[in-house]
Amino acid sequence: GSTLGVLGGGQLGRMFVHAAQAMxxxxxxxxxxxxxxxxxxxxxxxxxxxxxPQGLAELARLSAAVTTEFENVPAAALAALAAQCPVxxxxxxxxxxxxxxxxxxxxxxxxxxxxxxxxxETAAQLATVPAAxxxxxLKTARLGYDGKGQVxxxxxxxxAAAWDALGRQPCVLEKMLPLALECSVIVARGADGTxxxxxxxxxxxxxxxxxxxxxxxxxxxxxxxxxxxxxxxxIADGLQYVxxxxxxxxVLQDGSLLVNEIxxxxxxxxxxxxxxxxxxxxxxxLRTLARLPLTPPRQHSPAxxxxxxxxxxxxxxxxxxxxPWAAVLALPGTRLHxxxxxxxxxxxxxxxxxxxxATPEAARxxxxxxxxxxxxxxx
Ligand code: ATP
Ligand code: MG
Ligand code: MG
Numbered sequence: 380g381s382t383l384g385v386l387g388g389g390q391l392g393r394m395f396v397h398a399a400q401a402m403x404x405x406x407x408x409x410x411x412x413x414x415x416x417x418x419x420x421x422x423x424x425x426x427x428x429x430x431x432p433q434g435l436a437e438l439a440r441l442s443a444a445v446t447t448e449f450e451n452v453p454a455a456a457l458a459a460l461a462a463q464c465p466v467x468x469x470x471x472x473x474x475x476x477x478x479x480x481x482x483x484x485x486x487x488x489x490x491x492x493x494x495x496x497x498x499x500e501t502a503a504q505l506a507t508v509p510a511a512x513x514x515x516x517l518k519t520a521r522l523g524y525d526g527k528g529q530v531x532x533x534x535x536x537x538x539a540a541a542w543d544a545l546g547r548q549p550c551v552l553e554k555m556l557p558l559a560l561e562c563s564v565i566v567a568r569g570a571d572g573t574x575x576x577x578x579x580x581x582x583x584x585x586x587x588x589x590x591x592x593x594x595x596x597x598x599x600x601x602x603x604x605x606x607x608x609x610x611x612x613x614i615a616d617g618l619q620y621v622x623x624x625x626x627x628x629x630v631l632q633d634g635s636l637l638v639n640e641i642x643x644x645x646x647x648x649x650x651x652x653x654x655x656x657x658x659x660x661x662x663x664x665l666r667t668l669a670r671l672p673l674t675p676p677r678q679h680s681p682a683x684x685x686x687x688x689x690x691x692x693x694x695x696x697x698x699x700x701x702x703p704w705a706a707v708l709a710l711p712g713t714r715l716h717x718x719x720x721x722x723x724x725x726x727x728x729x730x731x732x733x734x735x736x737a738t739p740e741a742a743r744x745x746x747x748x749x750x751x752x753x754x755x756x757x758x
Contacts, residue, residue, distance in 0.1 A: 381405070382404065382406060383399050383404050383443060385421075385445070386429065387409070388415025388417040389410075389448055389718075391448040391644055392410070392415075393719065395446070396420050396421050404669070409425040409434055410426065417448065430456065446466070446467055446468070450642055468620055472620050479640070500520075516552070520551060531555070532552065556631055557632045561583070561629055562582060564626050565648070566611050566623070575663070580593075591746075591758045597739065607628050610628070622667045623646075625648065645664055652676065654680075656676045656677065681737075703752055707753060713749055
């Protein structure tokens with residue numbers, strides 16, 4: 380088989396590598412960390428930064444095609460690679476997803492509503508922020524993830540300090556919305572424009588980090604799910620996107636649907652697809668990259684995914700030890716995915732637990748039992 384390249388060596392890259400290897404491909408990963416989760420399991424591991432021309436040239440030389448698992452790969456690196464081999468998603472699409480200002484402009488072009496916001500790039504813009512946006516959340520336009528790069532702003536008087544705290548970088552101020560729930564949609568779009576999607580995922584965040592994803596029929600009002608799917612497909616089509624794209628949504632207490640943000644890669648909220656669908660989001664990524672057919676994925680089991688953050692390794696009384704995996708795996712329908720990260724840290728994504736069941740009630744009951752064993756808050 381030929382070799383496929385990945386920019387970034389995190390857990391998303393690792394799970395892509397597993398999917399690619401299962402179909403006989405070899406892989407090459409570029410990541411500066413010699414112990415990166417994806418680098419550890421790949422045939423080739425190029426240990427250089429994204430700005431190293433020699434590393435990029437080596438990746439292009441080895442690879443029949445290259446994708447990315449890290450959303451903040453410099454657009455220049457993708458452009459440099461694209462001159463040497465096929466790259467998907469394209470640099471232009473990734474650039475939109477990397478910048479909240481461009482991202483929101485794209486949503487408007489697609490006719491998909493997002494939260495009311497103002498661009499804050501200058502002190503003059505900061506001074507003229509409409510009062511109606513407060514209380515709000517100030518978010519850096521670039522490089523934020525897991526709620527990092529965000530400051531809550533209760534009143535207009537708190538704006539200047541919030542912008543200072545973010546280093547006076549270009550930001551957007553979003554109105555703080557009364558969320559009823561959050562959901563997301565993963566689509567895969569091929570080079571020929573074929574587009575398929577996973578079912579709409581319902582997500583629970585804690586402290587700005589995804590905690591739980593639940594996916595089963597009846598989990599969301601049907602009309603709402605249809606609107607989310609249509610919006611996600613419009614956003615992907617509008618980018619001429621090739622690859623796997625996740626769109627995150629807010630649902631407000633009045634039932635309205637607003638797009639939050641997009642991620643130009645497989646997404647944490649799609650991990651359940653590994654064990655509950657006939658095609659996982661990583662196999663979809665592989666198929667788009669290798670120009671293989673895309674067929675509509677079918678979910679065969681109700682699913683709950685629990686994120687396993689580094690916090691679980693730290694006992695309440697201090698001391699560090701792995702969680703009780705054997706007790707969790709004794710529950711039927713549980714599958715444990717760990718990313719091979721050597722060091723647990725609070726808030727660090729160490730793995731996830733996929734739970735499936737014959738019925739939504741069964742999957743939920745098992746997931747609640749697993750959560751209790753692990754010390755994860757109930758949901
Ligand atoms: P990710 O890790 O998903 O990339 P991120 O750091 O880019 O996250 P956001 O998705 O912007 O952050 O926000 C993280 C979470 O904070 C959201 O999922 C939501 O729970 C909450 N949040 C963000 N913006 C708003 C808002 N305008 N109103 C209410 N809650 C919000
Ligand atoms: Mg984000
Ligand atoms: Mg988000």
